[in-house]
Amino acid sequence: MGFAQQARDAGFDLGDRDLSTESWLVVLDQRQCIATSNEECFALIGKRPEEIIGRRLGQVVRLGFLHSFIVQGVSFTGQPIWIDGVKHFCDYAPLGRDPHASGGLFTLMRSEQLDIPCLEVPDLLCSMDAGSDLARESLILVNTEGIITMINQPFADVLGICAGEMLGKNVRSAYPNSNPSRLPVVMDTGQAEEAEPHLLNGRHAVVSRYPLFREGKMVGAWGKVLFSDVREVSRLAEKFQAYIKLPEKPKKGRRGRGQEFKYDCNSIIGHSKAMKDLKEKLLRIAQRPSNVLLMGESGTGKELCAHAIHAASKRRYAPFVRVNCAAIPDHLLESELFGYVEGAFTGARKGGQVGKFEQADGGTIFLDEISDMPLVMQAKLLRVLQEREVTPLGSTATRSIDMRVVAATNVNLEEKVRDGSFRTDLYYRLNVIALEIPPLRERRDDIYFITKHLIDGFNAEFEMTVQGLDEEAWQLLRNYDFPGNIRELRNAIESAFNMVTGSMIRAADLPLHIRRAAGSLVLPCLDGDRQEGLLASIGQKTLQEIMDEMERQLIQASLERVGGNKLNAANVLGISRPGLYKKLHKYNLQ
Template sequence: MRDYTLIQAILDASHDGIIAVDRDSTVIWVNKNALEILGLPPHVVGEKITRYIPQSDLLRILATGKREIGDIATVLNRQIIINRLPIVIDGQTVGAVSTFKEFTDIQKMELRIRKQSMESGLEAKYRLEDIVGHSDVIREAKELAETFGRTEATVLILGETGTGKELFAQGMHLCSQRAAGPFVAVNCAALPGNLLESELFGYEDGAFTGARKGGKPGLFELAHGGTLFLDEIGEMSLPIQALLLRVLQEKKVRRIGGERVIPVDVRIIAATNRDVEERIRMSQFRSDLYYRLNVLTLELPPLRQRLEDIPALTWAIIREIAERGDKTIESVSESLFKLFTQHDWPGNVRELRNVVERMVLLSKTARLERRDAAFFEKKLQKRRQTDGAAAVAGTIPAAEDEAEMILRVLQQTRGNRQEAAKLLGVDRTTLWRKLKKYGHGST
């Protein structure tokens, strides 16, 4: 009797509701919270559970012997989160128990945010040790990134397009104390001004026409406890720069159309492939924001400064393709690597990835040969000719040619920019920038 009273007191002390049934679905134990949440009378013990809850889910647990964790249900107009488990003794299911609690607004929000962040892949995958390359320049960059990563300071990554800025940002996040928190990346150049503002800061219900019902948390809120990676920071408009600076100073955000001030704990890693200092001179970038972002600087080398890494990078790409199950390559000819070293790779590792992927997918054997690279040789030749002509004329390659080529490729891909960028061997942002430059920004 003493044991019974003691156990009952312990169960009643739990914040969760607990109700257990035996193999015949007779209630054998229930605590105070369960009675309260389910609205049951105190004398349910000894009665069939179906008398009070005709469709009780515990019947299913008795039948299947399988646990069900994290189910959400509405009971008496309240949302509850439930775990149901079989009670197993000596390998036999002798009953079932359900533990549950009210689902608070905070938990609801957490669940929604977690779901959103998983859907849009807001988790860092690459660790610094996954970044391929043994050249001195990349080794130094990795060492520096590791040192920077462990601090809480803001880091500015400088590097040409495709040099791995996002990979390094992920790597720094994963070696920081925030590794278990979210990693949220946003490309400031890919979103027009007002869209970038609502992405970063979120909005309240009814903030503007077309705003999602219930409002939307901004990326700062989603990155709470983690890292926010702001790529192409140099492209950010002046009004958004001012808002960003305020958030960095105050560590609080206010959603568009909202009154509430939401505290955020976010580490910023920013990146740019443009000379921000030049933009400061042209009054297009705020110097106070630049100094705040540029506490630590990590410069990433272009691929042409680490040509010795090409074989390792090529093999890493080949392995990834094989893992996807697309195609397996067993050997690569030395002459192909030699050809690769003759190129200056303006699109860096992203361009190398595109070239290798194309070759692997087109190759008919398990060996990559120089002859598989006919399309690449053509590209090289064309580039040499253009460079030669430019050198003779003392000009840069004609802009019209580039604009025409981009539009032609876009036509070919029926306006699909991602595909066009891939065919052109540039990233989407570069393509977007070029279109803007040639006056086709909104096409």
């Protein structure tokens, strides 16, 4: 008799569930007792059916925290438990809308049978508020691939389906009559989205979504439904209108002189591994108040990264204040940073001026080109970082401040410390978290994505319809080192927009220095012996055969010149990498 039939005989309908597995299958009754099981279950634990039928599942295997999930009817998948020292993964799903009336199906499999990445429920429990109720709140949990690994029936009720039907599905397409889930977006950005409207099962619900981190690494995301119908919010507001006061928008620091964030991690364009790693680190460190030192060449996007840190932090609605330490004259820097009171010095503004440190109160201050700060100001900055208070010029009153410091430099600060032009103690105060921004030449694959982004921007700004670059122009950009990094690339594309006459940017539209630099990377010439061999074949081979042989030898010479690097060889030849692979296959040069 099959397992499904056994379950039906015991009064449980398993529906059309796929039971073609070597896993341990157990049907639990309404009291979480084992109602029936398959032969694999008995073989695994070495007991006869009459020894386990009717017993609670928790008396047969050690369930730990999962026991409360089963009691509360929470569906889950891929959760680890240990049996006789061997790690297994288990799933559970109620057999109906009401788990206390329908029972549930518990599945167990060895780790090698698991076909989706594991996301352990404790990750969710650590992220949730202590007062959260798994049985009543509408909750869903997904792994990094968007696979639903836990869902409870209250969430499934909002969608009008059974929770067990959604386990193992991709959340991008699992919601019926709804807008696509934004949990994958939350994983991409690393930023929570709280109390946002979302169409679920034809109704406008209010939901919150949160990223999940384990040891600083993104492992998934979870969400909950706050209100299944936005009209509930309106009714609630009307009911308590006389008793509630809507919160004010967070203040923008003292006297409102700060600037809210302009960019976030989505503003950082790049799909290379280096940039993905960088964005992951930015999101991770944004959650802590420690000082950050951004290092990188000019034009790599250090200020953009500073904005991203601020935007992903709890300070996002407080001021973001930028100070270019190299652009302010030494004799004005102190008054700019600390501010001054009326009459502090000749020419002081009536009423005084709030300094940059006070403007950043509650938010983030970005000290760009910190290496150019004079030594005397370095000592005063150090005191601010230690004491968290400032004294405006001409005043004796100190003012407490709460700000996060993000500093940036395009020079080697360690060398500046060694030669005495930068204070050692300040260096270590700033260098709590150090991030290196990679130059554009070390992530050439990102040139394509950044260029497309720039083209879209200049099309909108100049009201043009440029479609892109022709192959020769792309070739020039791919081979150029961009010592000015993204700033230089932006300059090059803007220059091309002013020269282009058609829908495609040509090589001739790019700046002269980029075209001249291409002269250092030219197509290799064939040596004398190869040329003589080709000439000797005239009259013995067709023109096409001679051209094919010449192409084969040029490809071979290009590969030799670049040390076998196929991407560089494709760039030298002026063809795409897939095009090169086709020719390698054609001429058997693999």
